[in-house]
Amino acid sequence: MSNEILVDSVETLEAKIQAVRAAQEKFASYTQEQVDTIFKAAALAANHARIPLAKMAVEETGMGILEDKVIKNNYAAEHIYNAYKNVKTCGVVEEDKAFGVTKVAEPIGLIAAVIPTTNPTSTAIFKSLLALKTRNGIIFSPHPRAKKCTIAAAKLVLEAAVKAGAPEGIIGWIDVPSLELTNTIMKEADIILATGGPGMVKAAYSSGTPALGVGAGNASAVIDDSADILNAVNSIMHSKTFDNGMICATEQTIIAHKDVYDAVKAELLKRGAYFLNDEEKNKIRNTMLINGALNAKIVGQRPYKIAELAGFTLPEEVKVIVGEAEDTSVNEAFAHEKLTTILGMYKAESFEDAMDKAEQLLFNAGGLGHTSSLWIDNNSAEGRKKLNTFADRMKTCRILVNTPSSLGGIGDLYNFKFAPSLTLGCGSWGGNSVSENVGVKHLINIKTVAERRENMLWFRTPQKVYFKKGCLPVALDELKNVMGKKRAFLVTDEFLYKNGFTKCITDKLDEMGIAYTVFADVQPDPTLESAQKGADAMRKFEPDCIIALGGGSAMDAGKIMWVLYEHPEADFLDMAMRFIDIRKRVYTFPKMGEKAYFIAIPTSSGTGSEVTPFAVITDQTTGQKYPLADYELLPNMAIVDTDLMMSAPKGLTAASGIDAMTHALEAYASVMATDYTDGIAIRAMQLIFEYLPRAYKDGTDVIAREKMATASTMAGMAFANAFLGVCHSMAHKLGAYHHLPHGIANALLITDVMRFNAAEKPAKMGTFSQYQYPHTLARYCECARACGVTGDSDEEVFEKFIAKLEELKDAIGVKHSIQEYGVDEKDFFDRLDQMSEDAFDDQCTGANPRYPLISEIKEIYTRNYYGKKD
């Protein structure tokens, strides 16, 4: 059996490793229940043996105090068991059904555990219990000075574990430790738990195996002038004398504020400390450090023994030796880690000075990352402030407040949310990969199972959408009767203003006694400059509502002015930055509506801007267009009154009507389309097919105008939520570069883009969880069939749908190519590359079901420059 392999050479160690690994392979499939039974049995057995093991440790190492080692063994068994008895470490350890995430725990494999001579049996118990709870195998590399008691502890735990069902030989050890064997096990293991001095820790990290190391400690107990001296001094004495100061977290120095220095000293003396005189100090210095390293002979010894070694005598009952010092550099022996019953003591001029000294000690004499201790009145406001500063400054991973440092640092004795452990991580400062108290979570691999989920989607629209021929004055009623508004700011373009379109609004405002002013300076492609002017005017007038009347330009300009008016500090570049997911964007749009209620009234059918969260503004200095998109820009109210559409000239009717059609088509094809937007988009398409030719032919046809107005707003609602696609991206740039009206630009490209999107083998698919596979062909056919197209196959229906769209375009006078609109050939092709890239970069591209390559965009532009040859 594997227990009988005596490990005293590399060969025997290799054999042992194989045996433990074989046992661990079996262990890896144990259930939580089986593991917990074993865990409990092992803890019980270790606890039962706390005294014999403690005796062995003291006898073999010649260090420490039996009765304190008993506590350590008891703690290692009891507190570790208690902390982890209910923790899941096997199989599914976490499950979030809503998000579809499951975490599954698996063991790491083989742990190499290096055991120090200062806490041999307790550390062995601690590490074996952790290994058992996490289904890992473990092989101990004992310290030569403590090998007998370490192995005894390991053997005991192993026997109890096997008896409770663990596989034979799950715990192993090196019987005759040597540097070579330690290095071998460190290299071969899957993880190293290294407790020891800096040299050993460094070896662990250099082995190539992941290591959870510890570092040297050099805790200073800073005693603030507000501290409870009785509590502080006695805790420090208790902590320092525990097992003769061998826990790495223990206090090594005291830094006392000058105002309490004498009181501290007095209490220390009262309770059994001895303050060295200068001669004795030097003797101790020379004994403590041999060639700059800690003298092993003084580790874990009582003061009288240390004095003996140093060449003077002290009474046996002296509990702690104190050496007062001033120098915090590496040259002062009292500044170093002592691991025995010696304390250095410094006087601080102020709290700042105390922190400075504590830092210097860590940096100069070692101990970075380990532990700091602070004694302070943490109930007072001032004390809490100082505490926060201390916590901020100390580069240590345990900052203990008003607790003994050794017994406090190991956790769960003086603070119960602090994980109990005998392996204390020191973070990067100590060259460790862990900065907390090591526990079960560091010894398992967590596998995360993530199941596909779809992004939450939404349907958002202005709170109030009013429509009908003649509804404008009725809708505006609310401004007074419901909202109590007093000052309205109208935004519109010059043409509309000059031709009296604002009259119906201003008359009504007059009737209601609402003051108003009109800003009629909006240009097509509204500019930042004009928006600034408008915002300035708003700031002067201080309206509580804004009414934007017009086509897309006026409504967009109105929205931008609204933003500038309510948030002059807003940065356009940030607002206009591209996002993949509108809910995850980096920029948080400022909250709108705090000063003014926004009403959008379209005069064309149309951009749909009255119900969308979008606005496009041009920077007149660079010609760059900024598309802003955020639901904060959604108007509060939209009023769609057919009366305002009646006089739209043919060209406008055609361009805006076909724009609405592309809105509906792109919203339907979008990767973000939902049932809600689909229903609305389809209806819009049906209406446009039926009524756009009528409205174009006879602008006085009220029904046709009304239906087009509805269709435009509905298409707007659809794309306000489902967004658009690459046709609009391309139309935006075509418009920017070659000044084609937006609707016409869309019209020229849409059918070709539809073919592009409908490809069953697209070069690249759009990335969005709910868009599972390319099926835009089928989607377009749904639209087609809803619009009365029939056919035997999807391909046939699609072709007929394209034809139907071309027919519509013909009926409203859309030309057949970009060239026909007077765009110069040389100019077009000279700038085509840049235009294609810009189109690719447009925000609308992201929702396209087929993710376009820049070259593909270029192809579409090129083809449609020349148009169809039919």
Place this chain on the structure above:
Amino acid sequence: MANNLEWFRVPEKIYFKKGSLPIALRELKDVYGRKKAVVLTDEAGFRNGTAKPVTNLLNELHIFYSLTAVQQSEASVLAGLDAVKKFEPDCIIAVGNTAVTAGKAIRILYENPELTFAELAKRVNLRDRTLETLKTGKAYFVAVAASDSVGDEVSPFSIEIPADEGIGIQDYALLPDMSIIDTDLIQQEDISTIAFLCMIALGNAAMVFYSEYTSDYAKGLAFRAAQLVLTYFPRYQAKPDDMYVLERLSNAAEMAAMAFSNVYDGVQSPENVDCLAAALGMSTEELENRFDEICDLAEAE
């Protein structure tokens, strides 16, 4: 008065998808900074923990809450109102049909202390908009769909007053601020529940096409809703654990409710499926048969 004005009004935020509840509800903290919530459920939900997905999240968000059971009755609304007045929440979250309908009334009464139940329940026609001046905004109202939901999350209707005319409390001020439709909260194994949902959806869609006050907005939504029911209900019957199908059906119910909320003219029962059938390209008989099929399954409990 309604003659020269038509409208389309739905809750400002309608969120949906399987698993959307924790994401949407997070806005209570991240966007609205709410600190105290009253969570409403029906009696059964109160006992069985229907609202656990909500309350667990409120704990995570450190939003202090009180859980209250309500019924669809005047007494319960007033009792709920009392509980809310004592607790002084800055948001109210109603889970499930009963809680949503009662919650709407409770919320309005809470925000308008001078308003009495009698005034609220006065027989007003939704299209007359007389209660427009009711205040909202103190307590953010979130309606969460659950198994018994049929679309009240997105409608301006509150509880039915057990009386003659069959008109319940209704006003656009009753629209929730946020509606959350998360299919994880809808038990899909119970066919009668899903059949009921589809029955209501189809019925609402039929009424939309039949009503004289209908609009294209409503028709667009209703048409699609009806299509979804007719396509996906058979699929649900074939495979009741298909969450994708359930999602489509619950969307259909919400869409039909959104449509109906904007044409409501007081008629409660679907008199006539003619118009809907014509729009769908089916014969009236065909549609009636499909409808009856679903109704039968809805009643069978």
